[in-house]
Amino acid sequence: MALxxxxxxxxxxxxxxTVDGYKxxxxxxxxxxxxxxxxxxxxxxxxxxxxxxxxxxxxxTGMKWSFVPQNDGHPHYLTVNGDESEPGACKDIPxxxxxxxxxxxxIIITCWAIRAEHAFVYIRGEVPEPIRRMHAAVxxxxxxxxxxxxxxxxxxxxxxxxxxxxxxxxxxxxxxxLDSLEGRRGQPRLKPPFPAVAGLYSAPTVINNVETIxxxxxxxxxxxxxxxxxxxxxxxxxxxxAVSGHVNRPGIYEAPLGITMGELLDYAGGIRDGHELKFWLxxxxxVPLLLQDHLDTPMTYEDIAAAGSMLGTGTPMLFDDxxxxxxxxxxxxxxxxxxxxxxxxxxxxxTAWITGSLERFQEGVGRSEDIExxxxxxxxxxxxxxxxxxxxxxxxxxxxxxxFRSEFEAARHQPVDEAFPPAxxxxxxxxxxxxxxAAT
Amino acid sequence: MAISEQVxxxxxxxxxxYPQDRSALVxxxxxxxxxxxxxxxxxLELCAELLDLSTAEVRAVATFYTMYRLRSQGGEHHIGxxxxxxxxxxxxxxxxxxxxxxxxxxxxxVTADGRFTLERIECQAACTxxxxxxxxxxxxxxxxxxxxxxxxxxxxxxxEVVATRGPAVRGWxxxxxxxxxxxxxxxxxxxxxxSLMLAGLNQAKERGETxxxxxxx
Numbered sequence: 074m075a076l077x078x079x080x081x082x083x084x085x086x087x088x089x090x091t092v093d094g095y096k097x098x099x100x101x102x103x104x105x106x107x108x109x110x111x112x113x114x115x116x117x118x119x120x121x122x123x124x125x126x127x128x129x130x131x132x133x134t135g136m137k138w139s140f141v142p143q144n145d146g147h148p149h150y151l152t153v154n155g156d157e158s159e160p161g162a163c164k165d166i167p168x169x170x171x172x173x174x175x176x177x178x179x180i181i182i183t184c185w186a187i188r189a190e191h192a193f194v195y196i197r198g199e200v201p202e203p204i205r206r207m208h209a210a211v212x213x214x215x216x217x218x219x220x221x222x223x224x225x226x227x228x229x230x231x232x233x234x235x236x237x238x239x240x241x242x243x244x245x246x247x248x249x250x251l252d253s254l255e256g257r258r259g260q261p262r263l264k265p266p267f268p269a270v271a272g273l274y275s276a277p278t279v280i281n282n283v284e285t286i287x288x289x290x291x292x293x294x295x296x297x298x299x300x301x302x303x304x305x306x307x308x309x310x311x312x313x314x315a316v317s318g319h320v321n322r323p324g325i326y327e328a329p330l331g332i333t334m335g336e337l338l339d340y341a342g343g344i345r346d347g348h349e350l351k352f353w354l355x356x357x358x359x360v361p362l363l364l365q366d367h368l369d370t371p372m373t374y375e376d377i378a379a380a381g382s383m384l385g386t387g388t389p390m391l392f393d394d395x396x397x398x399x400x401x402x403x404x405x406x407x408x409x410x411x412x413x414x415x416x417x418x419x420x421x422x423x424t425a426w427i428t429g430s431l432e433r434f435q436e437g438v439g440r441s442e443d444i445e446x447x448x449x450x451x452x453x454x455x456x457x458x459x460x461x462x463x464x465x466x467x468x469x470x471x472x473x474x475x476x477f478r479s480e481f482e483a484a485r486h487q488p489v490d491e492a493f494p495p496a497x498x499x500x501x502x503x504x505x506x507x508x509x510x511a512a513t
Numbered sequence: 514m515a516i517s518e519q520v521x522x523x524x525x526x527x528x529x530x531y532p533q534d535r536s537a538l539v540x541x542x543x544x545x546x547x548x549x550x551x552x553x554x555x556x557l558e559l560c561a562e563l564l565d566l567s568t569a570e571v572r573a574v575a576t577f578y579t580m581y582r583l584r585s586q587g588g589e590h591h592i593g594x595x596x597x598x599x600x601x602x603x604x605x606x607x608x609x610x611x612x613x614x615x616x617x618x619x620x621x622x623v624t625a626d627g628r629f630t631l632e633r634i635e636c637q638a639a640c641t642x643x644x645x646x647x648x649x650x651x652x653x654x655x656x657x658x659x660x661x662x663x664x665x666x667x668x669x670x671x672x673e674v675v676a677t678r679g680p681a682v683r684g685w686x687x688x689x690x691x692x693x694x695x696x697x698x699x700x701x702x703x704x705x706x707x708s709l710m711l712a713g714l715n716q717a718k719e720r721g722e723t724x725x726x727x728x729x730x
Contacts, residue, residue, distance in 0.1 A: 076717035077724035084706055084714055091701065148532070160597045160636040170678070170705040191532060198543065198580050199593070199637060201650050201691040202679040202705055209700020234530045237692050239539050239578035242635065256538030256564070258577035274533060295727035302725050311724065314713075317599050317640035324641050324712025340716050358598065390599050390640060404598040408635055414577075499604040500644070501657040503611070 095174035128282030140269035165283035173210035303329035308373035335368035356385020359465030420463030437488035547689035604644035651676035
């Protein structure tokens with residue numbers, strides 16, 4: 074399957090992020106079209122396009138927009154989720170740095186559709202570069218009359234606020250994000266009510282991922298049949314894939330949904346020389362791992378689910394034969410334990426228990442009951458936590474044990490750093506052996 | 514150190530950006546941290562005063578987020594080493610250990626001379642660029658021990674150090690002000706797009722592959 078640069082098509086132009094640079098390549102034409110349309114028709118186009126949320130869940134975007142009640146007398150809000158913090162996910166930050174104007178144009182169109190007059194881009198706090206770039210891009214768009222009062226004479230008013238977090242993965246969960254944006258601890262809310270009915274300040278709110286909203290102007294400008302000519306019937310369109318790990322050419326690749334990992338891996342130059350693929354994750358640390366056998370599986374929401382994983386953020390991480398699966402998973406669990414917001418018991422306690430178990434394997438003192446215990450512990454979290462963070466922490470063991478049980482067995486007696494020397498896993502190994510041995 | 518009238522004005526400027534003032538709290542705490550090198554009791558009280566909250570409410574928020582320092586001053590430069598799987602196993606662990614040894618500090622500590630804070634950090638949304646280190650939260654991509662030692666040499670000598678995707682580093686407190694959302698004038702100035710972000714576009718051009726032409730529909 075061929076690469077189809079759309080969002081990324083002009084990133085090699087030196088001014089691709091400015092209003093002028095974006096207009097040169099056809100930008101800000103879609104809003105002229107959209108602002109002449111009935112807002113409901115814009116929603117219908119996005120529904121017909123089949124665009125699905127790129128933040129991980131793959132929920133149909135147009136349907137989400139249509140849940141916002143109209144003529145309800147409340148202000149409506151759009152909140153763009155730029156909290157990108159999922160281990161492995163690294164597509165929204167590049168989009169905000171390289172194509173912020175398409176995101177802003179998408180925000181304007183979305184706000185027209187859902188009748189919102191104030192939108193927010195919530196960016197994680199640890200990334201000043203996309204934060205300053207988004208602020209500059211918004212000021213640029215304001216100066217050109219694309220934001221503010223009576224945009225392009227349409228009567229539409231829109232204020233766009235760029236705001237930042239302060240180091241909390243959980244704020245990528247949409248209701249936790251809303252609490253953070255309200256100036257509170259970022260902890261998930263119980264749903265229902267869903268944000269479309271009671272979101273920011275209890276008003277109807279749409280929350281969409283950066284990549285989702287950035288896709289919108291291209292769909293409006295080029296049409297549904299153009300969009301649907303890419304991808305599959307249920308998973309249509311183009312997608313920004315961020316390929317990382319032990320590959321020769323890691324980076325950003327834009328191709329339709331339905332491309333296989335094998336094809337993407339070919340573009341990415343294959344697994345690093347002298348090594349073989351051991352396992353890979355299609356979309357962040359929260360999805361079950363897949364193997365070599367799955368390289369031919371089309372990367373759609375349906376096919377990846379049928380293969381036993383999830384498409385997630387569509388940012389595959391690939392690891393070669395030097396990598397300890399025990400160590401990789403332990404590191405992810407340490408992350409979930411660190412990032413658990415502490416609101417619900419299964420996640421708060423469960424992530425700590427599982428991490429303890431895994432760290433024993435990592436040190437070579439795993440207990441026999443720990444192996445089945447991982448599955449048992451994870452069953453106490455799965456479906457019992459407030460939000461998906463707990464589920465993510467409960468996800469890795471069954472597929473890992475199925476494919477690599479012997480590694481867990483071995484880690485009852487041998488530290489993983491002995492079985493898998495850390496220097497071998499590194500891209501540029503340190504010259505001195507003592508540094509190599511001192512990992513973790 | 515008293516909080517200047519200018520910073521109070523900047524706090525109000527942040528509050529003006531939201532329909533409800535309290536929404537400015539997370540950015541305001543960054544701003545006050547930038548001003549004072551940590552979130553002080555005085556900073557918490559100012560937030561409470563401006564937002565009509567109790568200091569306990571403000572403290573509850575400040576303690577939730579990992580970027581705020583509530584116990585001690587941060588160093589002049591913040592060095593963050595991503596140790597999540599894709600960075601840590603591919604080199605970040607060794608980089609952290611080397612830095613820890615060189616600077617004689619462990620995770621979260623500030624060097625005795627106040628020059629550096631060293632921190633193990635979580636995924637920076639740059640896995641394509643692993644192993645990733647941040648200096649004052651700016652991206653230093655595809656790092657190794659040698660490159661990192663060179664960065665520290667230059668910072669210690671007071672020389673300019675430019676991020677791989679971002680501007681020359683300006684100190685942790687200046688970065689905190691940018692993160693708060695106060696304009697630093699650099700939004701359009703730095704080179705934020707690199708060859709890895711263009712990997713797919715370059716492949717597509719080499720192979721003559723494009724998205725379908727809208728004219729055909």
